[in-house]
Amino acid sequence: MTLRPADIDFEQRLRADLPEDILRPMEPRYLHEPRGRWQGQSGLLACPRTVEDVAKLIRHADAAKVGVVPYGGGTGLVGGQVVPEGPAPLLLSLERMNQVRAVYPQENVITVEAGTILADVQAAAVEAERVFPLSLAxxxxxxxxxxxxxxxxGTGVLRYGxxxxxxxxxxxxxxxxxxxxxxxxxxxxxxxxxxxHLLIGSEGTLGVITAATLKLFARPKSQATAMLVVDSPxxxxxxxxxxxxxFGEMVSAFELIHRQGLVFLEEVLPDVRLPFVGLPEWCVLIELGLSGKGTAQDALETLFEVALEADLTSDGVIAQSDAQSQDLWRVREYIPEANRLIGSIASHDISVPLGALSDFIATADRRIAALGPFRINCFGxxxxxxxxxxxxxxxxxxRDTYASMSTEIQGTVHQLADELGxxxxxxxxxxxxKxxxxxxxxxxxxxxxxxxxxSALDPKxxxxxxxxxxx
Amino acid sequence: MTLRPADIDFEQRLRADLPEDILRPMEPRYLHEPRGRWQGQSGLLACPRTVEDVAKLIRHADAAKVGVVPYGGGTGLVGGQVVPEGPAPLLLSLERMNQVRAVYPQENVITVEAGTILADVQAAAVEAERVFPLSLAxxxxxxxxxxxxxxxxGTGVLRYGxxxxxxxxxxxxxxxxxxxxxxxxxxxxxxxxxxxHLLIGSEGTLGVITAATLKLFARPKSQATAMLVVDSPxxxxxxxxxxxxxFGEMVSAFELIHRQGLVFLEEVLPDVRLPFVGLPEWCVLIELGLSGKGTAQDALETLFEVALEADLTSDGVIAQSDAQSQDLWRVREYIPEANRLIGSIASHDISVPLGALSDFIATADRRIAALGPFRINCFGxxxxxxxxxxxxxxxxxxRDTYASMSTEIQGTVHQLADELGxxxxxxxxxxxxKxxxxxxxxxxxxxxxxxxxxSALDPKxxxxxxxxxxx
Structure with a gap:
């Protein structure tokens, strides 16, 4: 099952069977990935306009045994979008298939093409007075x-999945x-x-998603944001x-932030306004979106009082305006960028059962400290x-000084996540x-x-x- | 790939390798299905105690090319649990694997064995002051x-999936x-x-589910039920x-009922109390579960007033007690039993996009009327x-008079559902x-x-x- 490269021969066959402008000159941006771990090798770049174009491209690749890399926005963090070695592939960018095909406000449904930018899907939902709640940096x-x-x-999973x-x-x-x-x-x-559900999460290894119907949601009548200091995870x-x-399902975001993240922001992104003077060890960003009676801001104020009384928080900021709310969100949203600017030795995206979360952080901190005097930014x-x-x-x-330790560090963290289920x-x-x-x-x-x-769906x-x- | 029957030879091999009481004498109840369409042929009955027992049974069936029918409560309505023809199968009943293995109230998680009765899962959730919201007749x-x-x-899908x-x-x-x-x-x-997600919904054709971890939810602080008369779907x-x-996501059930269902209840289940004197053409059962401030009953009263003003309802009953709420639910829950007692010519379980629902009912009513003077009970x-x-x-x-028309009726209904997406x-x-x-x-x-x-997962x-x- 050795693949063959997307060579001149293959290119000519595509040119003969597809509209002229579907193949485009390769550009370096398609060959990078955000963490700079790999450089993708150059191959053939195709930018189809229709699902029929995609089908033709795949049939040619199947006949010629050429590898196909479906390409979205190129923002993936695990190198799913670049092929660093092996025969040169066909890079199939969906960027031209970026239309909102239809919106059904009464049904709370939107149909979009795969190449539509997430922010554009969100905007189309807002235009229909709805929310598409997938949200990420x-x-x-x-x-x-x-x-x-x-x-x-992303940050909307807690409420919306x-x-x-x-x-x-x-x-x-x-x-x-x-x-x-x-x-x-x-x-x-x-x-x-x-x-x-089989195609979703299969990272382009079982087919190319070309369009989707998505769920929309009613916009909460009232929304509010707070950042509260907590003692511990x-x-x-x-x-x-x-x-x-x-508030039940109305808690729409709940993000943990460690002081290290705030320190990084101060260091490399000083324009991001921090809501605290003395930086707390841990804090959480809470968003509440209410559908029923009352305002979300009042609700958060009540929550703050009750939490204060129960010793679950010691301090906090409740946004009093949309601008303040955006400021609080910016703190959370710029942490990945601050991380990138500081330069991590190893990054992880682990999950554990909720009951094991505290244990994970304490144990991981201990094991990482045993490896060296590292700084740990734990958030999420x-x-x-x-x-x-x-x-x-x-x-x-x-980071270069410690580059050789990244595998050991990653092994330590992944091993612990696995130990804890x-x-x-x-x-x-x-x-x-991975x-x-x-x-x-x-x-x-x-x-x-x-x-x-x-093997059954993609035998070659x-x-x-x-x-x-x-x- | 012809299968072989679960014969004496096969039985002896199982007896030699498994605890003595895993094989049990077949009983007629395993060979019926609720709609009486098929009689399953008798085969070998195994009631494993552990996942290891199940694995052994499957390995023997695989080696001997014997068909395996996983058996739960036997309540399926499409004959997935009975094999009416072909070589006698191994019927694998999970009834002894009925333990709640663990409850994690803080995580809102429960782990149960596959043979646990749904009502027992619900009860275990209530014991932990939680809800497991899957609910069906x-x-x-x-x-x-x-x-x-x-x-x-079932009835909880609207809110919980x-x-x-x-x-x-x-x-x-x-x-x-x-x-x-x-x-x-x-x-x-x-x-x-x-x-x-591949195994879920594959109806036992890709493997046997032996246990599951399930989501629990906070119990709404306040819950209320109403039945409101509406003009049309x-x-x-x-x-x-x-x-x-x-009320956003707090609407936890919303069931449509046609007069025909109420007439059937009057006819065959007169003990079920109907909340209306004159039976309305259409009504809906609404359940609201509130987490935030206020009581659900007040909220339903507000909704009723607003809906009355907007001409969306003309009459209604809001339960004033748990007993009244149960009475309203009983109306909905006994409709399938009333249907069974009346005896349908053809039953359907279709879905259409919400925007096509009204059209579906109007068109289906017309097409069915063209086939004969049938009574239609549309609910769900x-x-x-x-x-x-x-x-x-x-x-x-x-129903026997019209039995020969059931295929044509079903074709008409399914064809229309397909036409409407x-x-x-x-x-x-x-x-x-199906x-x-x-x-x-x-x-x-x-x-x-x-x-x-x-073929890939189950080549034999x-x-x-x-x-x-x-x-």
Whole structure:
């Protein structure tokens, strides 16, 4: 099952069968990935306009045994979008398939093409007086197709679920070039195996998602944001529990932030306004969106008082305006960028059962300290049990000094997540970066089933070769 | 790939390798299904105690090429649990694997074995001061394993989702006898293909679910029920829209009932108290569960007033006590039993996009009327676009008189659902009853992918042979 390169011969066959401008000159931006771990090798770049174009491209690739890399916004953090070695692939960018095909406000449904930028999907929802609640740092360039292929998470998962839960139907091209027209707007559909959920999260290894029908939601009548100081991650979880006792599903975001993240912001992004003078060890960002009576701001003030009384918080800021609310969100949203500027030795995207979360942080801190005097920026979606636990060199030192330790550090963190019943990837996926970890920590029966499914649907192994599973 | 019967030879091999009491004498109850369409042929009955027992049984079946039918509560409505023809199968009843393995109230998670009765899962949740919101008429005998295998729906889907959405992890035995230990309690887990969602809804054709981790939810602080008269299904949808504008996700049930259902109750179940003297053409059952301030009863009273003013309802009953609330629910819950006692010619479980729901009912009514003077009982989960559109003989006549028309009637209803972008099975699944319909209305690319997956995971075709897909 050795693949062949996307050579001149292959290119000529594509040119003969497709509209002239579908093939484009390769550009360097397609060959980078945000963490700079790999440089993708150059190949052929195709920018199809229609699902039929995609089907033709895949059929040619299947016939010629050429690898195909579906490309969204290029913002993935695990290298799913670059092929650093092996025969040169066909890079299939969905960027021209970026239309909102239809909005059904009464049904709370939107149909969009895979290349639509996430922020544009959000904007189309707002125009229909609705919300599309998938929200993540890269939303200005990530595409909905990539979000679905990787089952993206973000800050809205607590209330609304991952990309997976926000989808109703898909249109996709399968590895043999057949078009699956599964663009249903149905809320319930028990007609056979759930191909939608199989493609979502398969990172382009089982087909190319070309369009999707997505769920929209009513806009909360009243929304408010606060940042509250907590003693510990455990106190954060207790505070979340209290917030949910009061407001149920209306708690729409609950993000944990460690002081290290605030220190990084001060250091490299001083324009980001911090709401505290003395930086707290831990704090949480809470967002509340109310549908019923009352204002969310009053509700957060009540929560703050009750939490203060229960010793779950000691200080806090409740935004008094939209501008203040945006300021608080900016603190959370710029932490990944600050991390990038500081330069991590190893970054992680783990999840553990909620009951093990405190234990994870305490134990990981201890084990990492035993390896060296590292700085740890631990932050993330604490209500989902999902932490970004990232390791940085000591202040004033370069990551390069410690580059050789990154594998050991990562092994330590992933090992602990596994010990505690957790996952080595909560929301970023496997890509090429975590293939070995998946083999190591994955359940053998599940891995065998995955391989059988991959072989059955993509017997030549053309779809995103080397991602998720290797030969 | 012809299967072999579960004969004496096979039985002896099982007896030699398994604890003595795993095999039990077959009983007639395992060979019936609730709608009386098929009589299952007798085979070997195994009642394993552990996942290891199940794995052994499957490995023997695999080696001997004997078909295996996983059996839950036997309440499925599409014949997924009975094999009417072909070689005698091994009937694998999970009834002894009925333990709640663990409850994690802080995490809102419960781990249960597949043979646990749904009502027992609900009760275990209540004991932990939580809710497990899957709720359906057969909950007193249906098992959670069967619910997951068929992706069961019911009245809680509107707020909480199908069985699929309520699961976090699975333990299962795959067709080759390997145990997949996927009993994670994680809210986020992007480590490879989603085997969980593939098994859920595959109706036992890709493996046997032996245990599951499930989501629990906070109990609403205040709950209330009302039955409101509406002019039409369209008015029902507008009323739902209004209710959601006011209360967002807190609308926890919204069921449409046609007068025919109330007439049937009067006729065959006169003990069920009806809340109206003159029976309305259409009414809806609404349940509201509030987490925030205020009582749900007050909220429903407000909704009633606003809806009255907007001409969306003309009359209604708001339960003033738990007993009254139960009375209202009983009306809805006994309609399927009344249908059974009257005896339908054809029953349907279709879904359509919400925007097509009114059109579906009007057109279906017209097309069915053109076939004969039938009584139509249309009811169901209108907010999910899921209707049970069931056809009965004229008053005083027997279903047998019209039995020969059932195929034509079903074809008419399924054809219309398909025309309107709907599904021929919303929540009951395919089983053996809708295999031909799936072939007819299913997307060819999806069907091909399903067959490839089935062959890859179950090359000998031993798992629930003839269900969902036929050779």
């Amino acid at each position: 890269a939303e200005g360039s990530a595409t909905i197709g990539g979000n679905l292929a990787t089952n993206a998470g 991952n990309a997976r839960e926000l989808s109703l139907g898909l249109e996709a091209v399968l590895p043999d070039g057949q078009i699956w027209n599964g663009l249903t707007r149905l809320r319930k559909n028990n007609t056979g195996y759930d191909l939608r 455990q106190a954060a979880l207790s505070l979340l529990s209290m917030a949910r006792d009061h 979606h604490v209500g989902d049990g999902n932490l970004h636990y990232n390791i940085f060199p000591p202040a004033g030192e370069s 957790g996952a080595i990837s909560a929301e970023h996926g496997i890509g090429r970066f 293939v070995a970890d998946l083999e190591r920590y994955g359940d053998p029966a599940k891995l065998a089933a995955m391989r059988a499914i991959k 192994g053309i779809m995103n070769p080397g991602a998720v599973l290797r030969d | 057969a909950e007193g005998s249906a098992t959670i394993g069967g619910n997951l295998a068929t992706n069961a729906g 199908n069985a699929r959405e309520l699961s976090l992890g699975l333990e299962a035995v795959l067709p080759d006898g390997q145990i997949w230990n996927g009993l994670t309690r994680l809210r986020k887990n992007n480590t490879g293909y989603d085997l969980r 369209q008015a029902a949808l507008s009323l739902l829209s209004m209710a959601r504008d006011h 989960h209108v907010g999910d676009g899921n209707l049970h559109y069931n056809i009965f003989p004229p008053a005083g006549e027997s 709907g599904a021929i099975s919303a929540e009951h699944g395919i089983g053996r009853f 295999v031909a319909d799936l072939e007819r209305y299913g997307d060819p690319a999806k069907l091909a992918a399903m067959r490839a997956i089935k 075709g031993i798992m629930n042979p003839g269900a969902v897909l036929r050779d």
